[in-house]
Amino acid sequence: MSPSTTATPAVLAQTLSAEPDRLARAWRQARRRPASVVGAVIVLLFVVAAIAAPWIAGADPMQTDWKLIRKAPSLAHPFGTDDLGRDTFARVVWGSRISMQAGVFSILLAIAVGVPLGLVAGFYRGAIDQAIMRLTDAWLAFPFLILAIGLVTIMGPSLTNATIAIGLGATPTYIRLTRGLVLSTAAEDYVQGARALGAGDLRLMSRHVLPNIVSSLMVQATISIPIAIIAEAVLSFLGLGVQPPAPSWGTMLNTAQQFLDTAPWMAWWPGLAIFSLALSFNLAGDGLRDLLDPRDY
């Protein structure tokens, strides 16, 4: 990493600090990037939709109605209805819950597994580093989706298993990232200084190395979460994730594919939802990156 990365903890501390002029600075930063603010707001809206789905949806996402099969969008059903007469809007709203769950928890898992491995590899070097990195190389050689398909096949299709599979698929990225960051951080004078003062390995890792790589990990998380959300949709689309009749955007698109000529709206909304959620995450992540990493790109 370039020398500028070492400045990130200071910047992070500034933005998180409650001092008024620091807040004002954060606000100025935000105003300079309106797209990122819009992205963050839309992500928050999806979070609200996920939490408050029962109140926002307005209709039961599972309630079938034979009189309402494949009706075009109308006032009563703003997104139309599907092949079983279910309200598409309600299903899209409930779907945000599944997508958020899969996106966030899978990346949390990847961090929980990947960061400790990367820390150990980068901190101790030598044989343990070699072992972890060769394993990571092998792990990375499996394309993300193929690995996820394989894991779900072994574990059986469900939301939890899809989340685990996506998380494990994203893990090697975190091992490599953490290791790289640790390598550059551990060589810093203040870490060496702390070691000279007699700090133990655990203390060095948790108090001196980890806090300094948190911001880079956060930036990586904003990149991986949208990828994970799309991956969940793909797995569900292939029938390997959330099982019908649960309202997942991926399964909805799978069904919609059969009715493209008679009910195209069934394909619009779930896809638009995935697209706008992923795009918003990426926009917000871009802003966060600028805020935490002052390198000028």
Next chain:
Amino acid sequence: MFDFLVRRAAISVVTLFVISMVVFTGVRMIPGDPARVMAGTDADAAGIEAIREKYGLGDPIPIQYLRWIGLALRGDLGHSIRTRESVVNTVATKLPITMELAFLSLLIAVGIAIPAGVLAAVRRNTVWDMLASGASLSGVSIPNFWLGIMLILFFSVQLGWLPASGFVPIWESPLDNLRRMIMPAFVLGTALAAVLMRQTRNSMIEVMSADYIRTAYSKGLASRVVVFRHAIRNSLIPVVTILGLQMGALMSGAVVTEQIFVVPGFGRLIVESVFTRDYPLVQGVVLITASSYVLINLLVDLSYSLLNPRIRIGGMPRES
């Protein structure tokens, strides 16, 4: 230089070895009894037992692994349960289709990404830059299977211009082949273009601020000459590396796009083999996928070290 080559190649061999073990044990962990699947639905217990005996499926896993890897090293990956065709032959018929798809999408991706990335870098912080960055961000955010469905909806269902699915071999009718490949290639290409564009822009910006570019400008060269003769070539080096790393993403993308457009390629073969529990086929295709990823990245690293002498001197390219 020689040390670097040997070390890098040795690491790849170790990686391939780990991969083969992971693939083998992974496939053993898929629920279900391979002997039962091989014997067919109407086989009795004795028939299943005979199959188990014949293929050594009752042996300890390490023994089975050694037998499999021994044959695999000699180019024999066994036979598909479903079609009885050899795995190597099956892959050999499917792979060219996916390679054509990958080639077309690469063409589309490079054709969009490199001009756009260079333009965004040279006209930095202008409308062009914002448009290019916005397009790139949308490209990574759009789920490729949805983009595929939308293209089918528009060009096949609404306009009726292009067939929604199917495949015609290129030697039978190049035009019909292209008409069916253009949408999948576009879907696969956009995702790649988004990543490549970003990389091109960033490395172009870095190169444009280098001293030798300032020298070129101060010599009085036209900015067109500076950009095209001096900057682009150097800025493309990291783009080539990214291209190698993107092979995995391209493979994942092929799985989905081939599924949507019903292209009978390698990606569809993977999904089919997993769904039908065709154990030898799953084992073979996943091993081939992962190994080719390792080999491609080995080649990329080696060519990279040829292009950039600093890496040779420093030893290993830094992993980060």
